[in-house]
Amino acid sequence: MRRWAHRTHLVGLLTLAVAACAEKERPASKGGIAVTDDAGRRVTLAAPAQRIVSLLPSFTELLFAIGAGDRLVGRTAWCDYPPEALAVPSVGDGMPPNVEAVAARRPDLVVLYHSGQNVPAAEQFERLGIRTVLLDLNLLEDLGPAARRLGVLTARRPAADSLARVMDSVASQPPAPSTRSLAFIVWDNPPIVIGAGSYLDRLATLAGARNVFHDISSPSAQVAIETIAARDPEFVAVLSDSTGAPRYAARPEWQVVRAVQRRRFLFLPGQLFGRPGPRVAEAVRELRRRLGTAP
Amino acid sequence: MKYVLLAVTALVTLAAAVLLGPADVPLGDIVASPIVWQLRLPRAVLAFLVGGALGVSGVGLQALVRNPLADPFLLGLSGGAGLGAVAAIALNLPGPWALPLAAFVGAVGAMALVYRLGLIGGAELDPRVLLLAGVAVGAFAAAVTTALVSLAEATELRNAFLWLWGGFSGASWTTVLVFVVYAPLPLVVLAAAARPLDLLALGEEPARYLGADVRTLKRLVYLAASLLTAAAVAVAGVIGFVGLIVPHLCRLVWGRLHRTLFPTAFLAGGILLAAADTLARTVVAPRELPVGIVTALLGVPVFAFLLRRWTVS
């Protein structure tokens, strides 16, 4: 009788051991979490992430917005919202990620923006035994899925799903009838404008403004000043925290653009407008307000 | 005659640059349109002047270093200009002229450094040392620039690099005026050096025996060519193909005498760059290509065609 019990005990132990080794290949077992990230990788955690390093300001915002901000142990130098984020230690500017600085924070999850440069960085983290998740965040439509997956990884699903619903609803809003026209000019020499493939263009559409360069499908493009002048936008939108006219506004050749000559600039703070984030609805409202109240 | 053809081509190119563009300006409105007067015309004129300056500078430089493969940007000027521009952005220097001025200062700084290094063997400029020093200074400047870019605010500096790849977006009548006031002196110096440069092609000692003051000649030609190039970079970024190919094209058609080479290189360089800029503006409208790419795409087939014709004869 005893020998049989021992044997069962041993077999039981062996089974558990095998089960433990095979955990990677099995779907999420009880207590384990899994998502598929935007690089096609299956990311699994044994338990909800407790020590998170975020390598993109938008992810930092999202994590705070779903109530997981207290679990952040590292952020980039650019992560400045919400104010509580500033208390989290910085691990550098994140471009490219400073692997050592991040590892020194002993995270159990690193959230990275899905770019070509970050894929090798993610592999480096994995080799150190640190789990990573690569998420897209270029368009409005990326916000909902990102929030949902972060919710799964941090076991904050209810808050994350409700936030995702809000962002999805903004994304699925029909474009408002456009009453104003604008151009986003991000650089002057050579002139670089924002096109249809970008978040800013989408914000404009939602706020009832027509991006005069909406016909350019890429997120940004170099154009000639005369093209801007010919399309004659009512406003020139500038991503800037200050409200002083940009440097090029004084140059003679830019006066051909009426909006520049009349100093009809929209100064959009980078924190709110520069990146997709949970405050997208607020951004749209703010932009609408400025377009409406601008002279 | 060949000269007449060249002059006519110049006029046609300038006309095309004014008439064509991404914005649709109807023919009747041309005279009144601010787009034409404030943007296209100064841009066409500036492109022509810069192209001419680069062509002339290329001729002078190839004669100075006695190497037909020399390009004005081989002497570290582009590296210096890039460093100046990046420094201006990193330090957030104010004013709309900060960038071109800083690029110019950077280019001149590189010129002075290369000059000093070129004198290292003795009291005279050694053209071989000049070339090596130019490459070294250029590489050094590029390294410092890259370090600055990687340490500072990334986006703005990345856009600064776009500027460096060459373009005439910043053209205005003021820029044209500055160039017109500045360029004649180096151009006259090079014109005066035309005959001595013919002699220099024989070698420094034979040139001396034929009456050239080689020591002064080398210094003046180096300074004049570099100053022209520095001004070109300051207003238009690095457009690297013109100074190399235009002298060859002109030599193929007009021979090697510098009295003919300088004026024809000026016109030919102007034509090439004005045409390239027009194409850069119109080919992928509403978008715009960097001018340096277009000059390369235009220049190579033209050169190959001419080379074939004249080696066969």
Added chain:
Amino acid sequence: MDRELILAVSGITCRYPGARRDILLDVSLEVRAGEFHAVLGPNGSGKTTLVRAALGLVQPIKGQANILGRPASAWGRRDLARVVGVLPQREDNLFPQRVRETVLLGRYPHLSLFGGVRVADRAAVERALVACDAADLADRWLWTLSGGEYQRVRLARALAQEPKLLVLDEPTTSLDLRHDMELFELVRGLVDAHGLGAILITHHVNLAARFADRVLLLAGGRAAAGGAPAQVLTREVVERVFAWPVAITRFDGRPQMTPLRKKEDHP
């Protein structure tokens, strides 16, 4: 009648920077109009340096070089180029050119800074081509010429400078017999017909002896002997300078040197 003294080099000593020894030591030379001087000597004996120092390209550390009475260092290069026409030992030809263009380069010392080429200049070019027996080559490309033709064209270029003195630095290396003779005859003819002075640096001891009025023999930077060929080219002097046994014979009243074979011949 005292002929015009064109070049007067007295006791010059030269040393290149960083060199261990003097390349020239206490060398003197006087060239008058209508005189054909040959400068001979083994390799490295300072022949080219002598020319450079005489014409102000190299500063001597001792001694003086005067051209038409003025120190060489006081001459501007353009002015000097109107008095002395030089064929240097080495010359580049980076870009293709025609013969007429090349000879025209010799007129550059006479052209004003921005002025054009005048009728007189073109006439001088034609005269120079004729005098050097190269008129039929005028429209040829330089690279198509033979060695001898090329040297004649270079000589025409020097003549186009309308100089008083011609200096030729080893113009006959790699030329054949006929072209050697033609070149020496040409120089002799120019000296006789136009009263030019000429200095010819050469390895052709025998041709120098036949054609030159005076010979300067350099050895190790010093003047081993100078004077009429018969005085300079004696067996003792030649054997000492060239470190080889020779026999001296006479041809046409001039000494001719025949090197001996070391094993069999006996002096």
